[in-house]
Amino acid sequence: MDSKVKIKAEGVNFFYARSQALKDINLDIYENQVTAIIGPSGCGKSTFIRLLNRMNELLPHTNITGRISLDGRDIFEDSVDAVQIRKRVGMVFQKPNPFPKSIFENISYGIKVNGIKDKTFIEEKVEASLKKAALWQEVRDRLSDSALKLSGGQQQRLCIARCLAVESEVILFDEPCASLDPISTAKIEELITELKKDYTIVIVTHNMQQAARVSDYTAFFLMGELIEFGRTQDIFTAPKDKRTEDYITGRFG
Amino acid sequence: MKKNLIQDSGFFILFLCMLTTLIFLGLIIYFISVRGLKVISWEFLTQGPRMGMTQGGIAPAILGTVYLTLGAVLFALPLGLACAIYLCEYSPKGFTVNLIKMGINNLAGVPSVVFGLFGLAVFVKFFGFGVSILSGSLTLGIVILPLIISASQEALLAVPQSIREASLSLGATKWATIKNIVLPTALPGILTGIILSIGRAAGETAPILFTAAAFYTRGYPRSIFSEVMALPYHIYALMTEGTHPDQQTAIAYGSSLILLFLVLLISAAAIFIRQRQKNIHG
Ligand SMILES: Nc1ncnc2c1ncn2[C@@H]1O[C@H](COP(=O)(O)OP(=O)(O)O)[C@@H](O)[C@H]1O
Numbered sequence A: 001m002d003s004k005v006k007i008k009a010e011g012v013n014f015f016y017a018r019s020q021a022l023k024d025i026n027l028d029i030y031e032n033q034v035t036a037i038i039g040p041s042g043c044g045k046s047t048f049i050r051l052l053n054r055m056n057e058l059l060p061h062t063n064i065t066g067r068i069s070l071d072g073r074d075i076f077e078d079s080v081d082a083v084q085i086r087k088r089v090g091m092v093f094q095k096p097n098p099f100p101k102s103i104f105e106n107i108s109y110g111i112k113v114n115g116i117k118d119k120t121f122i123e124e125k126v127e128a129s130l131k132k133a134a135l136w137q138e139v140r141d142r143l144s145d146s147a148l149k150l151s152g153g154q155q156q157r158l159c160i161a162r163c164l165a166v167e168s169e170v171i172l173f174d175e176p177c178a179s180l181d182p183i184s185t186a187k188i189e190e191l192i193t194e195l196k197k198d199y200t201i202v203i204v205t206h207n208m209q210q211a212a213r214v215s216d217y218t219a220f221f222l223m224g225e226l227i228e229f230g231r232t233q234d235i236f237t238a239p240k241d242k243r244t245e246d247y248i249t250g251r252f253g
Numbered sequence B: 001m002k003k004n005l006i007q008d009s010g011f012f013i014l015f016l017c018m019l020t021t022l023i024f025l026g027l028i029i030y031f032i033s034v035r036g037l038k039v040i041s042w043e044f045l046t047q048g049p050r051m052g053m054t055q056g057g058i059a060p061a062i063l064g065t066v067y068l069t070l071g072a073v074l075f076a077l078p079l080g081l082a083c084a085i086y087l088c089e090y091s092p093k094g095f096t097v098n099l100i101k102m103g104i105n106n107l108a109g110v111p112s113v114v115f116g117l118f119g120l121a122v123f124v125k126f127f128g129f130g131v132s133i134l135s136g137s138l139t140l141g142i143v144i145l146p147l148i149i150s151a152s153q154e155a156l157l158a159v160p161q162s163i164r165e166a167s168l169s170l171g172a173t174k175w176a177t178i179k180n181i182v183l184p185t186a187l188p189g190i191l192t193g194i195i196l197s198i199g200r201a202a203g204e205t206a207p208i209l210f211t212a213a214a215f216y217t218r219g220y221p222r223s224i225f226s227e228v229m230a231l232p233y234h235i236y237a238l239m240t241e242g243t244h245p246d247q248q249t250a251i252a253y254g255s256s257l258i259l260l261f262l263v264l265l266i267s268a269a270a271i272f273i274r275q276r277q278k279n280i281h282g
C-alpha cells in the first residue's frame, strides 16, 4: 500500500548553460517516507533535489522543462513564490554551512525571517529543534557561542535543527554525511528515521548501505536519467535493470 | 643543500625588503615626531592660530579635517555600499556590469586635483554650496567612493555562497539574506575599506583646495556652509606662504604629527571594531 504522493516530477529536463543535466525524469516522492537517490557522482542527484526547493534558479543560464508539483500544485507556476516553496521544502547541504553567528541565532534565524517575534515562542522552538536534532545535550550550556566552534558532526546536526525550526513539510538531504565520521553519521541516520514521522524526506547518498538502512524508496540515477525507482528492498534485492545491479554490487561508479 | 641555500637567500631578500619598508615607516614617524613634538602643547591643540600663523594652535584645522572626513564617509559609505550590493548581489552578470566595474576602477585612478576642479564646478558653483564643508565633503566623498565600492565588493564576494544558500533555503527572501547574513559577514572587510578611505580623505589636499579649505578662519565653522581650515591644506599653506618660514615650518611639522596621529587613531578604532566583529562572528 503506497502512501500519498507529496512531490511529483513529470518529464523533467534540466539544462545548465552548456549541458543537459537531467533527462525526462518521472518520479513520485511519497509522504512520510524516506526516498534515497543514489548514483555515481555527476549523475544529477544534487541537480534534481535542488529543483525541488527551487534552489537551482539562483544560477544564471539554466533552463527547466517539465513539471514538478508539491501536493498537486506546480511549484514553477508564475503565481508561486520560490520563498514560499523553500519554507515548505527545507534543505540540509552536503557540507555543514552554519551561519557565522551564535548557536542560538542559527536556529532562531529561520523563525525570525518568517516574521515571528514572540521571544518565548522562539526560545521554546530553538530548544525543541535542538532536542529533535539530538544536539541539545551538547550545546545547552553554550547557546551563545559561535556555531563555527562546533565539530563537523555537531555543525551538521545544527543545520538539521535550523531546518526543523522552520516547520517545513519536506526535508532534502544532499549527502549530509559526506564529510562526517561514522559516529556522527550513525546519529544522523537515526535522526532521519525519527523525522520520517513528521516529514517527507529525500536523501542523496553515495553510500549504498546508508540508502539501504534509512530509506523506504530508492531512485537510481545514471548520467542524468532515472534508471530505476522502487521500494528500497526491491531495488537492493531484485533490481530490474542490469545497470542498477552493477552499481549496487559495486561493479562500477 | 644547495636548494636550501637558494631558498634561504630568497627568504633573506624578502626579509630585507620588509625591513626597508619598516625603516621608511620608522623614519617618517621619527622625523615628523622629532620636528613636530617641540610645538605640541595643550594650547597648540585647543587654540586657533595667532600672529599671522606664527604662533598659537591648529584647533580649527583639526576640527575642519574631522568634519570633512566625517562628511566624506557619511556621503560615500551609503552610496558606495549600495552600489557594491547592487553590483554583487542584484545586477545580472555580464558585459554592462563589467563596464561599470571598469569605470569605477578608472575613477580610482583619476588624479585628485581633477576631482577638486569637478567639485568647484559642480558643488561650489552649480549647486551653489559655495566654498564650504558641504562642498569639500562631497568632493572628498567622490574621491573615496571607488575605494569604498571595491572594498565592499571584495568583502561581499568573499561571503561563501553556501551560507547564502542556507539562508534562502530557510525561506528567507533575497533581501533578508543580504541584510541578516551577507552584510554582517562582510562587515570586517567593509570596515577595512572605511579605514583606508578615512586615511585617504583626511590626508587629501587637492580635492578641498578649491571646495572647502580656507587659509585662515576666525574661530570655528558655524554650519556646513562655512569654509574651514584643514590640516593638509594648513601644512601646505604654512610651507609656501607667509613671512616667518622658521616658525611656520615648526608648526607645519607639528600639524603633520597631529594629522598622522589622527589617521592612526581612526584606523586603530576601526581595527578594534573589526576585531570585535571577527570574534563575535567566529
Ligand atoms: N552550476 C553548474 N553549472 C554547470 N554544470 C553543472 C553545475 N552543477 C552541476 N553541473 C553538472 O551537472 C551534472 C550533474 O551534477 P550534480 O547534480 O552535481 O551531480 P551529483 O550530485 O549526482 O554528483 C554534472 O555533469 C555537473 O558537472
Ligand SMILES: [Mg+2]
Pocket (backbone or CB within 6 Å): A045, A046, A047
Ligand atoms: Mg552532489
